Amino acid sequence: MGILEDAIYNAKTAAGFVGKKAGKIVDVSKLTITAAELNSEISKKCEILGRVFYESKTTEKSYDTAISELIEKISELRGQLDSVNELIAESKNKTKCPKCSMVNSKEAIFCAKCGERLRNTEDIYEPDEIKDENSEESADVNAQIDTEADNSEAPASPEE
Numbered sequence: 001m002g003i004l005e006d007a008i009y010n011a012k013t014a015a016g017f018v019g020k021k022a023g024k025i026v027d028v029s030k031l032t033i034t035a036a037e038l039n040s041e042i043s044k045k046c047e048i049l050g051r052v053f054y055e056s057k058t059t060e061k062s063y064d065t066a067i068s069e070l071i072e073k074i075s076e077l078r079g080q081l082d083s084v085n086e087l088i089a090e091s092k093n094k095t096k097c098p099k100c101s102m103v104n105s106k107e108a109i110f111c112a113k114c115g116e117r118l119r120n121t122e123d124i125y126e127p128d129e130i131k132d133e134n135s136e137e138s139a140d141v142n143a144q145i146d147t148e149a150d151n152s153e154a155p156a157s158p159e160e
Contacts, residue, residue: 024091031088038081045074 049070056063089096094103095118102113109119 028088028091031084031091035081035084035088038077038084042074042077042081045070045077049074 049067052063052066052070055061056067086096089103093106095106095108096103097111097114097116097118099116100111100114102111104112104118110117
């Protein structure tokens with residue numbers, strides 16, 4: 001019965017893991033759909049903005065308030081889109097470059113597209129830290145070698 005119980009336990013564990021992974025994929029899919037909807041809405045607002053601007057230039061009518069409202073709405077939608085894209089990148093264990101918006105792996109130190117630093121220097125081992133660790137180990141090894149050398153070189157006491 002022990003083998004059967006182990007197999008059932010392993011199957012339950014695997015099913016739980018697969019369920020969590022599937023849930024994460026569904027969440028990312030929902031976020032991707034939201035991003036696509038936001039992009040579509042931004043495109044529509046930009047098209048309307050273009051028409052209103054064209055109308056204001058070809059006629060004597062002033063559409064300054066309408067243009068300002070559209071620009072504000074587009075900016076708001078872009079902010080929402082940026083937030084959704086950051087959530088998507090976070091869910092996929094990615095990070096977005098603050099300079100060019102390229103999506104890079106979380107482990108990346110520099111952006112693959114523009115070379116911008118993505119992580120602070122505190123996240124990276126400094127050469128001095130590595131050197132200090134090695135020098136302590138080297139000092140211990142050197143002391144041990146010196147001790148062994150002193151013991152082997154000690155002259156035997158003469159028998160008189």
